[in-house]
Amino acid sequence: MQTIDLTEVGLRETNATLHAQAENTNQTAWEIINPRGSHAIACGLDAPIEVTVKGSTGYYCGGMNQQATVNIHGSAGPGTGENMMSGKIIIEGDASQYLGATAHGGMIVVKGNASSRCGISMKGVNIVVQGNIGHMSAFMGQSGNLVVCGDAGDALGDSCYEARFFVRGSVKSLGADCEKKEMREEHLTLLQGLLDEAGIDADPKDFTRYGSARNLYNFDVDNAGAY
Amino acid sequence: MCGIVGLFLKDPSLEPKLGAMLTDMLITMTDRGPDSAGIAIYPGETSGKTKLVVQSDAPDEDFPGLDTAIGKAVGGKVAMQVKSTHAVLEIPAGTTAAARSALADISSRLRVMSRGESLEIYKEVGLPKDVAARFDLSQMSGSHGIGHTRMATESAVTTMGAHPFNTGDDQCLVHNGSLSNHNSLRRKLRREGIHIETENDTEVGAAYLTWQMQNGATLGEALQSSLDDLDGFFTFVVGTKDGFGVVRDPIACKPAVMAETDQYVAFGSEYRALVDLPGIEDARVWEPEPATVYFWSHDAAPTTEKAA
Numbered sequence: 001m002q003t004i005d006l007t008e009v010g011l012r013e014t015n016a017t018l019h020a021q022a023e024n025t026n027q028t029a030w031e032i033i034n035p036r037g038s039h040a041i042a043c044g045l046d047a048p049i050e051v052t053v054k055g056s057t058g059y060y061c062g063g064m065n066q067q068a069t070v071n072i073h074g075s076a077g078p079g080t081g082e083n084m085m086s087g088k089i090i091i092e093g094d095a096s097q098y099l100g101a102t103a104h105g106g107m108i109v110v111k112g113n114a115s116s117r118c119g120i121s122m123k124g125v126n127i128v129v130q131g132n133i134g135h136m137s138a139f140m141g142q143s144g145n146l147v148v149c150g151d152a153g154d155a156l157g158d159s160c161y162e163a164r165f166f167v168r169g170s171v172k173s174l175g176a177d178c179e180k181k182e183m184r185e186e187h188l189t190l191l192q193g194l195l196d197e198a199g200i201d202a203d204p205k206d207f208t209r210y211g212s213a214r215n216l217y218n219f220d221v222d223n224a225g226a227y
Numbered sequence: 228m229c230g231i232v233g234l235f236l237k238d239p240s241l242e243p244k245l246g247a248m249l250t251d252m253l254i255t256m257t258d259r260g261p262d263s264a265g266i267a268i269y270p271g272e273t274s275g276k277t278k279l280v281v282q283s284d285a286p287d288e289d290f291p292g293l294d295t296a297i298g299k300a301v302g303g304k305v306a307m308q309v310k311s312t313h314a315v316l317e318i319p320a321g322t323t324a325a326a327r328s329a330l331a332d333i334s335s336r337l338r339v340m341s342r343g344e345s346l347e348i349y350k351e352v353g354l355p356k357d358v359a360a361r362f363d364l365s366q367m368s369g370s371h372g373i374g375h376t377r378m379a380t381e382s383a384v385t386t387m388g389a390h391p392f393n394t395g396d397d398q399c400l401v402h403n404g405s406l407s408n409h410n411s412l413r414r415k416l417r418r419e420g421i422h423i424e425t426e427n428d429t430e431v432g433a434a435y436l437t438w439q440m441q442n443g444a445t446l447g448e449a450l451q452s453s454l455d456d457l458d459g460f461f462t463f464v465v466g467t468k469d470g471f472g473v474v475r476d477p478i479a480c481k482p483a484v485m486a487e488t489d490q491y492v493a494f495g496s497e498y499r500a501l502v503d504l505p506g507i508e509d510a511r512v513w514e515p516e517p518a519t520v521y522f523w524s525h526d527a528a529p530t531t532e533k534a535a
Binding site for chain 2: 075078
């Protein structure tokens with residue numbers, strides 16, 4: 001285990017050290033102490049390493065991640081995991097707004113609640129939230145899965161494309177062109193796999209699936225008010 | 228982008244350290260707003276007196292003899308304490324209007340930063356650490372206070388454009404965001420006779436609250452109706468004589484984090500601003516909900532009002 005004290009070493013050198021880890025590095029376990037809510041911790045990683053941040057983080061922790069696993073032992077600031085390509089981010093506390101924005105792949109797990117705009121414009125990432133999510137989540141979501149074990153706020157999935165949403169609790173309101181969908185066998189299997197991968201014990205049968213009604217894909221003058 | 232901090236003490240033993248704690252929080256928020264900074268602090272009441280904090284860009288010319296001149300105008304004893312570009316005048320209660328008109332006659336450079344029994348506002352252009360040092364903010368004590376670091380987007384970088392804004396006796400406002408209907412609202416409020424000095428959007432927000440309260444609304448009610456009447460982005464933190472309040476617009480894209488322990492309630496635009504507070508590791512930390520008015524007061528239980 002390699003330990004970096006962020007307050008002593010500084011952000012630039014910390015991230016440079018993590019970036020220097022090659023595909024076949026022997027130093028696979030890293031611990032960052034004293035994060036003190038700093039921005040951009042463990043951003044742009046591209047190696048199969050595991051980084052544990054002991055405390056709460058600020059903006060964009062784990063952004064643009066590829067391959068790496070980032071554990072946040074605290075709460076995460078805005079834009080955590082933004083544009084992630086692969087790998088995994090696990091947040092023990094709560095996540096602030098726009099978690100996993102535009103992320104293309106990998107998995108983000110939140111043990112607490114996620115705030116507004118969770119998964120906005122998601123492009124293939126899987127996000128599993130054990131608690132609730134805020135308003136305008138998965139706005140313009142294009143691909144990937146958003147799993148919510150608690151409740152969802154206003155305007156879930158507004159203007160979404162082919163992203164899928166599974167919510168166990170209530171949905172305060174659905175966004176434009178987002179609708180409730182039938183939970184078929186393939187979805188139960190998919191959801192079970194996501195819950196297993198996230199390490200969360202829940203029954204897929206308790207969830208409801210939502211997704212695009214596909215009415216806004218092409219311009220229709222009758223829909224002008226909804227655009 | 229701007230930075231906001233706020234600290235409301237439940238534990239009186241921390242009061243001597245309020246200025247130091249708030250100053251550290253303010254300086255941490257420098258990169259959210261490096262062009263100006265300000266702080267509103269409630270050091271305690273002065274019985275039978277009102278505090279007027281006035282500012283001048285030429286303090287050496289304007290402040291000497293100002294206490295005597297104001298004293299003559301209001302017909303009473305006036306104490307004055309000069310701190311850099313600001314002077315705190317203690318005038319007899321009920322003479323605020325007379326003092327204000329005397330100030331205008333003495334020099335057009337004199338501007339009123341705040342008025343109230345307890346409230347003192349200090350604000351200037353410059354880096355937060357320099358503004359804090361200029362007024363020796365870290366030495367101040369008090370029961371609660373709010374601060375702001377500004378990155379101007381809507382209007383000029385001037386002292387009058389800096390926050391906090393004084394909205395009424397012992398009331399003040401700081402804002403992160405931008406209001407988009409401030410021009411039409413400014414015209415409307417001016418027609419109603421409300422004095423608005425600058426083209427700044429936040430001043431209109433502050434004037435709106437003043438106008439609502441002049442028409443009988445409580446601060447909580449005024450904040451509630453701001454959700455309907457103000458268009459744009461805002462996280463507001465307001466200070467009152469005995470407490471502070473928080474409200475975010477329904478979209479809530481401007482960040483806000485709160486922390487509460489047995490000793491205090493703290494507000495920060497980011498968690499970074501809170502990391503050095505005592506016992507933060509075990510504090511309840513959360514983001515205030517959109518379109519919800521939160522209030523903490525020394526005189527009453529905390530309240531939360533969700534907009535319909």
